[in-house]
Amino acid sequence: MVIVLLKGTIILCLVYFILSKAQECPRKCICKKSNQGNGPDWKVRCGDRDKINSLEEVNLTSFHNEVVQLNLSNNYLNLFLPQVQLISLQKLDISRNHLTALVENQFIKVPNLRKLDVSENSIKYIHIQAFTGLKHLERLKINNNQVVTIMEGTFLPLKYLKQIDISNNPLNCDCDLLWMLDWIEEISIKLLSNPRCATPLMFKNKLLRKLRMGIDVNCIPSSSNRDMPVMELSPNYSQIVFEGDSLKLNCKAVSISNNYESEDRIEWLWANMNAKDYFENVLIEDDYYNDNGLCVVHSASIN
């Protein structure tokens, strides 16, 4: 009788133990414990059977100091902003979700990341301070997204970065992006999977790392005023034309691209009006032109 009772207690205790652990692990996740360092380490994988729609479904509060790996790959997340600081997190996989941007201070709650994977999302925009605080990051995957450009300074907090993958993005290889070439060289970052340019037209499908600064591309030194690109007008003096004759004017602006999202563009004005509204026979064409520089040439022909 005593023995039977004891058995019952052991079974009850086991059931209670499993239940209490299950409470810690979020419902749609699997939490695996490994005892490596001083305390317990948890590896958390979410969304294998039931997909995660928002990070609120992943409440890691009860063991936030002990999670070393978090795998949220292949879910429906369009934001990653954890509520609690995950101080021990070293590996974060948010690939194959619905992220459309990396926002300011996106990773501030995971300051000890070494490996970050945001590949295969729909990321179009990366805030210049998206990576603030990630001073231990070594590997970064941003491949297979919709990134067009990356602002200079974006990777500045990543002091220990060893490799980066930005391949399979519609990169616009103009002067706003090409600072990366110097940066990769300077701190010997491994640029994985050979990213290619999508635009401008003359660099389409060219390997980013094969572009030669000063030969294929001339960029205005950052010390000069970035608000005003270098422009050349030809002919650069007043023209006299007789009625019926045609005149062609070229305006060349180094480092302006035809990217639709770029705010830079060339317009032809006459008396502060769009020249096309003023004259009937003005034809305006733009064209990429490789004259030892990345530029767009606008031609205005008056017939």
Ligand SMILES: *[C@@H]1O[C@H](CO)[C@@H](O)[C@H](O)[C@H]1NC(C)=O
């Ligand atoms: C997360 O879980 C903790 C207890 O583990 C609880 O106190 C807290 O309210 C939960 N947060 C949310 C947002 O559900």
Ligand SMILES: *[C@@H]1O[C@H](CO)[C@@H](O)[C@H](O)[C@H]1NC(C)=O
């Ligand atoms: C995350 O989980 C998925 C699905 O189980 C797996 O394919 C992927 O390799 C995991 N990522 C990491 C970094 O382990």
Ligand SMILES: *[C@@H]1O[C@H](CO)[C@@H](O)[C@H](O)[C@H]1NC(C)=O
């Ligand atoms: C006009 O162009 C010529 C030849 O390219 C150049 O020498 C001259 O300085 C230019 N004049 C002005 C006012 O920019």
